Amino acid sequence: MAAATRIVGSYLSPYVRKVLVCLHVKGIAYEIDPIVPFYGDDGFSAVSPVRRVPVLIDDAVTLADSTVICEYLDERYPEPRLFPAGAALRARARWIEEYADTRMGEVFVWHLFNQVAIRRFVWGEAEDAPLLKRALEEEVPQVLDYLESQLPAAGWLFGDLCVADIAVASFFRNAAFARVGVDAARWPRTAAFVARALAHPGFDGLRAFEELCLRTPIDRHRAALAAAGAPVSAATYASASPRRGMLAT
Numbered sequence: 001m002a003a004a005t006r007i008v009g010s011y012l013s014p015y016v017r018k019v020l021v022c023l024h025v026k027g028i029a030y031e032i033d034p035i036v037p038f039y040g041d042d043g044f045s046a047v048s049p050v051r052r053v054p055v056l057i058d059d060a061v062t063l064a065d066s067t068v069i070c071e072y073l074d075e076r077y078p079e080p081r082l083f084p085a086g087a088a089l090r091a092r093a094r095w096i097e098e099y100a101d102t103r104m105g106e107v108f109v110w111h112l113f114n115q116v117a118i119r120r121f122v123w124g125e126a127e128d129a130p131l132l133k134r135a136l137e138e139e140v141p142q143v144l145d146y147l148e149s150q151l152p153a154a155g156w157l158f159g160d161l162c163v164a165d166i167a168v169a170s171f172f173r174n175a176a177f178a179r180v181g182v183d184a185a186r187w188p189r190t191a192a193f194v195a196r197a198l199a200h201p202g203f204d205g206l207r208a209f210e211e212l213c214l215r216t217p218i219d220r221h222r223a224a225l226a227a228a229g230a231p232v233s234a235a236t237y238a239s240a241s242p243r244r245g246m247l248a249t
C-alpha cells in the first residue's frame with residue numbers, strides 16, 4: 001500500500017532534505033517523487049505554483065514550502081517536537097531556520113551548487129566564475145562567521161534536535177556536493193556541529209540516495225533510486241525537458 005504522505009522533490013535539494021529529516025524524526029512513512037524541479041510538468045505547476053520543491057501531498061493538504069510543511073507536520077504529528085518550548089526559543093529557532101532557508105539558500109544553492117551542477121547538467125551552461133569566486137571568498141566565510149557565533153559547542157541549538165538544526169545542516173550537504181567544506185581551525189563549532197548533524201540517522205540514511213543522484217543522469221534518477229530501494233512513488237510530475245524557474249533566487 002502506498003504511503004499516505006508524498007514528497008515531491010529531489011534528494012539533492014536542501015529544502016527537500018530538511019523535510020525528509022523531519023519526517024524521519026517523527027517516524028512518518030512517506031513516498032517520494034524525486035523530480036528536479038525544472039523538469040516538473042503542468043501537474044507540478046498546479047501543485048507548486050512557483051514551481052519549487054518540496055511539495056507535500058497527503059490526505060488533507062498540498063503544501064509547497066519546506067517551512068510550512070515542517071510546521072504542519074509538527075502540528076499534525078506532535079511528538080517528538082520539531083520546535084523548542086517557549087516563545088523566545090521558538091522564535092529563535094524560526095529565525096535560524098529562516099536564515100538558513102534564505103541566506104544559506106542564496107549562497108549554498110544559488111551561488112555554489114547551482115553554478116557547479118544545475119547550470120552545467122540542466123542548462124548546459126558554464127558557471128558564472130566571478131559569482132562563484134565571490135561566494136567562496138566572501139559569502140561562505142560570512143555565513144560561517146555568523147553560524148560560529150550561534151551554534152553550540154555540543155549538542156543542538158535549543159536542547160533536542162529541532163527544525164533549526166535540521167535546516168542549517170541540510171545546506172552543508174549541498175556545500176559538500178560543490179566540494180566546499182568547513183575549516184575546523186577557523187570555525188570549530190560549525191565544523192563539529194555539521195559533522196554531528198550529518199551523522200544523525202535522519203541525514204545519514206539519505207546519503208546513499210543523494211550520492212546516487214549525483215552520479216546518475218537526471219532522466220534516470222527515478223529508476224536508479226527505485227532500484228536502490230528508495231520509496232519512489234508510482235505517480236510522477238516528471239517531464240522530459242526542463243523549464244526555467246519562475247523566481248529570481
Ligand SMILES: N[C@@H](CCC(=O)N[C@@H](CS)C(=O)NCC(=O)O)C(=O)O
Pocket residue numbers: 012013014015037038050051052053054064065066067101109244245246247249
Ligand atoms: N522557500 C522554499 C524554497 C524552495 C526552493 O528554493 N527549492 C529549490 C530547490 S533547492 C527549487 O525548487 N528551485 C527551482 C526554481 O527555483 O525554479 C522552501 O523552503 O521550500
